[in-house]
Amino acid sequence: MARIAVIGAGTGAMAAAARLSVAGHRVTVYERSETYGGSLGRYARDGFVFDTGPGLLHLPAVYRDLFVKTGKESLEQCVTLTQVDPASRHLFGDGTEVSLPNASRAGVVRALDRALGEGAGARWGDFLDRAGTAWDRSRRPLLEEPLPDDPRMLSRDPYPAVRRRRLLRTARQAATVAEVGAWELADPRLAALLDGYALSYGLDPRRAPAAAALLPYMEETFGTWYVAGGMRALADAVYERCLARKVEFVFGAEAVRVSEKDGRAAGVELADGRSVEADHVVLGAQPSPGLMPVPAPVPGGAHRAPVPGRFVVLLSLRGAREAGAAHRTLVHAVDPGAEQEAVFGGRTAELPTVTVLRPDDPATRPDEDHEAVTLTATVAPHGPVDWTDAALRERFADVVIGRAAEAMPGLRERILHTEVRTPAETAAGTGAEGGSVPAPALAGAEGAYLPAGNRTPLPGLYLAGGWAHPGGGTAHAGMSGALVAGLVVEGDGFRGSQ
Template sequence: MTDARVVVVGGGLGGLAAAARLAARGHRVTLLEQAERVGGKLGTVAVDGFRFDTGPSLVTMPPVLERLFADTGAPLHDVLDLQRLEVAARYRFGEGAELDLPGRRDEIAPALDRALGAGAGAQWEAFLGHAERVWHATHEPFLESPVSAGGLARLSLRVRDLAAVAPWRSLRGVGARYLRDERLGLLLDRYATYSGSDPRRAPAALAVVPYVEQEFGSWYVRGGLRRLAEAVADRCRALGAEVRTGARVAGIDVAGGRVRGIRTADGDALPAEVVVANADAATVYGGLLPAGVGRATRWRLARTTPSSSGFVLLLGLDGRDPATPHHRVLFPPSRAAYDAEFDAYRGREPAPSPAVYVHAPDDPALRPGDASEAWFVLVTAPRHDPGRGVDWDAPGLAQRYAERVLALMAERGVDVRHRIRSCTVRTPADLERETLSPGGSIYGTSSDGALAAFLRPANRSPVDGLYLVGGSAHPGGGLPLVTLSAEITAGLCAARL
């Protein structure tokens, strides 16, 4: 049992999970969150009796969460009610074909054949076979371990693994080897957006994303995924960690090449032997550290591509259709139209015809009565960048784009405009203000580029005693990777302490 002071900056899932793991090891942990409640992007909004998750809507790789709870106290199933989705998502393609993608891998190929024609299932299974090889090549040495030049070198020396990862190919490029049906190509493209990336530039290694979802299943937390953040925060407190909200950190103090503590916006100084930063890496290196510290990492971050953001409608609807799928994706009419969405990431206007994602859980806890539904509608969108890109605070833009998204839904067979009781719009600018993510980038940097997924900021910083955790650090964004990031970081901290 040790008694070292650890300060965690930021109460997103990564910070909470790292705090719980370090508290379970006996360290004195203080977590500071700038918002009035913890959770970061695992947020929730209540409007007129409706409640909406405003962040992730799926749990994949449940074993990662099970390990977090088992390592810190009572098991996951004692704390949260995870329910496996029998239909992971309903996909609608441009010509009107619909696919209910099963939540179990052995049911996927027959469903594809029924929806898209004979042979579609075999094409997808061939791709998943490749993705499985990538998974086995990368998950232990990369996703579950600290990133290092030595680790990448060892991977490069394993010829079969290197051929599977294929860093010289894009995700779309590797998909083209297996998927002759353009609709399957659209399905694969969608997984690049899970990391805020462009499938034409994202590395082939992202093939693990659909593999993980379909191998481990898609799961939902009854009561909303916000409950996951609350459960980990409760675990932190039960282990003796101090969790402070409304406490914004203004700087990380460094002297003699090592971390000394933090300063809050209120002027308080909190000494620490170890600081774990669950803030965006660009914010840590560009705003919290003293000038000149971490210059090389700051230079490298300035040359990376930020991830995309999201434009969101929170719809409280009158009436309820029991056949409404938990998830629905409405694709644009063609791959060319989908490519225009990715081109818009770097443009000055949002995409005119983006894919539309709808999360509509059948959960009584999220609606005011049985004759209603709470829908979270998302389109991937350019980040907020008034100087060089889209200014989401420009007068009228948010409302015009909200109307455009609702019209696209209607064109694609899902017209709910006559049912709307309440409509709340959330733009990338809103996300930036609420979470302090630059531009509202959901995942920090994108995975665009041959080695981008392998070159995120490391969990161990160049400053002795300072560590990074969360979606902008290794191994990346999304609930499972953020939870793995916390596991890696806590292990590094424990070794240091």
């Protein structure tokens, strides 16, 4: 039985902890804050309850596998999952509107044809077919296996872009999300739909490789799910599973350095002066030079810094949620290019894309005569933008609410209370530099969008969570926990679950 110290209590770190404890190891989690869950936070006031991070779950199979491998109770015995239908409603800059059904390719094609004109659905369907090919080509090495020491096999874009003839008989293929939208989808609204997927994950459509097509493919193929009570309920369930497996948690314990002895990780030094010995250390937070005794890994996408964060507005509303209201609505930017220039140029966008979440869940509101609504925009991180500036926060929150009001007429008149969360709060709560939110791993672009691998140059030190392979997002973080546990238990020969 090995002693294992886990730094951080995010979902990826807890997933690793539960699996390692089941394997017979003694696991202790050290968390700088007073609670668990990482980005899966919760805010409550006067009977209103909100998620402060992700509000929906994709690829629930990741957590189904975790619960199968760590106990008798399945995921569905611990939380209530429902498919969101429609999966999303979209309001485009020209006033066009479309609602897309959940996990129904034929339904999406029909909906797009009705809203955008005959042929739009077929173009989107053909695009998803190509995205499916990219998924088949890259799923296992990109998501289910540890990142190889030589990641060149993932440097080539798996998306089979359509070759297009140009002048002088030359041919080109779309290399970025923006080029796929312009060249293959051939409709600014379909392009905005694709851009919206990329932007919601913190990716710049102008630079992200065409392989980002995997993101809408995953959502539209495997569905979008809501966890009753909010995503925090998933964090609660993972935490309870860790406790059931005898994982120990120490809160208010900030790790300041991973200790080293005889050329391998030997434990953790805490801010209060304590030193904890361990045979293995799992770092579930953003790697930093001060924390690691070896050079912090530089992921392939370091040139893309600064990585965006999220601006969140939590609204307590008077008045009942109307019947048939969409759970998720995206109000797309009128000028996507201007928004991308601002977000990835360290400025605030004048008219950002805003995601409106309206869960039909009694657990989120005091009674049926009120509603809890969450608004989210992808924004530049804290640093390039001073998100502690009270006037800026208030002004941008007003812009975000105004955009949401396009999807919810009369919104302003219903507001009882507004709570604003910016990248500054994310940085303070999670320790992520600038409050940045990591994006999922992507193949292509010469490996520029691959995060740090789960193994490190220091034997005995492993990386889990959104800043490690296979990247950010609740599902990807859970995958990282499975990969780290496999490497610790089986050694460097581990090649992923079969």
